[in-house]
Amino acid sequence: MTCEIKEKARAGTVNPIFTCQPAGAQFVSIGVKDCIGIVHGGQGCVMFVRLIFSQHFKESFELASSSVHEDGAVFGACGRVEEGVDVLLSRYPNVKIIPIITTCSTEIIGDDVDGVVRKLNEGLLKEKYADREVHLIPIHTPSFVGSMVSGYDVAVHDFVKYFSKKDKPSLKINLITGWVNPGDVTELKHLLAEMDVEANVLFEIESFDSPLMPDGSEISHGGTTIEDLTATADAQGTIALNRYEGGKAAKFLEKRWDVPAIIGPTPIGIRNTDTFLQNLKSMTGKQIPPSLVRERGIAMDALTDLTHMFLADKKVAIYGNPDLVIGLAEYCLDLEMKPVLLLLGDDNPNYKTDPRLLALQENVDFEMEVITNADFWELEDRIKNKGLELDLILGHSKGRFVAIDYAIPMVRVGFPVYDRAGHYRYPVVGYKGATWLAEQMANALFTDMEYKKNKEWLLNVW
């Protein structure tokens, strides 16, 4: 019985699991209040990312492009950034922060974005916007490095690095959520409130699930303010839930401002949520209250109805963002399931030494594969040509056709989910998330049993 961690052997990508770095930086950008990012590159780099956000959240988000055309590609396009900043500021009086997010094209032509920012700070901002607070933050996210995951990590770091500043010590903690859904943020805030922990939830996207108001006044936008970002240096500690989506910023705060950092685990499943609460307790001295014991009990009650009866030994393939995939795999093991294939969609060299993956290697008692730099063909080829039998797939909507064509039940989780309604509203973290995930998995299996007439009568007396 082995668990292998290996990189995809093929050079190319058939059906990618991730998109590229600028998308991650754009996701961070929309999580900040009074902030509109300018993506420095071709227009598609923004247009499609806005589209995928709207596919997932069913909302529209504001992001601008420097609209690099041929002349810019040939002669340099720094002027497009200068013009873009001016146009944006002049039409959006509330905007205070403009991250300049680079792409493959503008990194290759070597546009000096940091230089442009210096020039604008000295020139345009002083001359035309002297009485206005404006922050221009260069964020380097060439598309040929990393993925949307590292783009998120880089941008969180760059925002925090730019704003964090010591004032006076605070009892608050920093909570960097990583790439999550509004439902996750609600659940995390709930756990923090129950623990009586005051937290600075960063790149806070709870309002991405925003209302349609009778007066038509609502626009979806993130809630993290300049003050929140500045105060990160005063916090008594940082918890970054995800190692690969915010871990870099947590390390920065520790090194630069002596703010102790705890990185991970993603509180997916009962055990990781327990750990999260224990981490909160040790960081703040606050006790875990009876209300959470009870809440946990409700989850345990639901799970014991499902695990050994229905979920045990079910073989699962999981793909998507690395912290999510690893968290789900760990939870599946607690649920007696067999996560036989994990697909991580980029070539981050740190995966090979991730302690969670090493623990899987040491302990799983079945054949398991972890593929890095993976694409969907790694999944489909195993099913189609190599005899892999699966009971369930966990992952985002881009893999939907594998589930459909091979008639494998699938639970949508991660980003993006556009082929199921309302998934962004439900948490996968915390005890509520654990319950929701297990019940979604069970219901997917039940529907499949009925659809295929495969022991569907089993449920008569459950």
Place this chain on the structure above:
Amino acid sequence: MPHHEFECSKVIPERKEHAVIKGKGEDLTSCLPKGYLNTIPGSISERGCAYCGAKHVIGTPMKDVIHISHGPVGCTYDTWQTKRYISDNDNYQLKYTFATDVKEKHIVFGAEKLLKQNILEAFKAFPKIKRMTIYQTCATALIGDDINAIADEVMAEMPDVDIFVCNSPGFAGPSQSGGHHKINIAWINQKVGTLEPKITSDYVINYVGEYNIQGDQEVMTDYFKRMGIQVLSTFTGNGSYDDLRTMHRAHLNVLECARSAEYICDELRERYGIPRLDIDGFGFKPLADSLRKIGLFFGIEDRAEAIIAEETARWQPELDWYKARLQGKKVCLWPGGSKLWHWAHAIQEEMGVKVVSVYTKFGHQGDMEKGISRCGEGALAIDDPNELEGLEALDMLKPDVIFTGKRPGEMAKKVGVPYLNAHAYHNGPYKGFEGWVRFARDIYNAVYSPIHQLAMVDISKDEIPTDRGFVTRRMLSDKDLPVEITGSTVLSPYTGKFDSVSHLRTKTYPDFPRAGDAEEIIAVVEQGVQA
């Protein structure tokens, strides 16, 4: 001048020339916004890139092809599963997309070797597919990879495969439209004339500028086949790579979306003398006229008339049911390029709605000419609109419904305007007689949605009626209609099925005798007489 200056765009004066309001007695000479100019950076324009125009709009609807983008994964991921161009081969082109996955080391040392490896891997993974298109992206254009050379090398090594290369990086032009042009020209230069077709009819067309959104192409080719016309190729929806290599043998190019595909038609006329006929599959009258024109060209008007009569008899009462209920409803017609003129007149004439605004993201002035001339007085026309202008226009015009893309649709939702997807449709297809009724049905369902009405109620201020547990669409739409309409036994709401396309795939068509056949028959008869 009737230029319209948006409050939100006063600080960018050049925008003023990109919007007009059509005034009384004004014609296009005084009422044409600028178009297809470089985008103003930072304006939050809705435009996409030239790679998208080439690969996503025109290239990938081709159904039996491995579509590889040579670049980092993002371009491929982003243009995958965001459109509804289906096909009759189980949607291969929707399901599979390929990226060469260019990383930093390739940027530094070149990615040609990587590209070749990718091509070989892809053919190996899908051994039955022997055709490939390769799309350049910003990254590989800038590092100067010679994609054509690699493609030639592979074709020399693997004689059974054929590869098309499209060099249209994202930055090549002000919008998607630059990419449309590039792939049109690349296709005729590289592929047209490299294969000879089997001709099975005396009437042979290419169906051009048609992308089979939700089955449009299949609906339209059904009419053509019923007329005994051979559709040699479709550029490109549900189209086959090899069929498109034979475009030079058609007698006529039937062009649907002139914005994206007139270039190849004009080249086919220039190089092979094939005439171009612009048609329109949207709307009963435009469609009927189109079928008539094609019939007239081939001298088979009777066949066109038979179809028009049959289809009109079947679907007119259902279209009219909606028309009676959509009278005067205000529409913002905000598509990408050509639909502003394909739809403006037809929806006003045949559905009774009023187009209060048209816009185009990537259209040229020619599209605006056609669009504005088909709108009524007071219509606001916007070229390359941006986020704030869109919101300001919605606030000013207060439309009942908007036809636009997915993301702007979400923006409209927030200000209480229901949206229909103009690019991918809601429940299409929208072409064809039945399709047009489906469109009317979707508009009706959006405009009279009880939920949309409830969304506008402020329970803290408004009077809440407590005497009803529900409202139906009919209760809203029929409130003030005369009894001749509400009680009509002729008119009917849509009676078609959820899937109106799949059944066409197994349909058989009559054999029409060919001119050659007639000669043979005569010869046989003459032989008989002589004997």
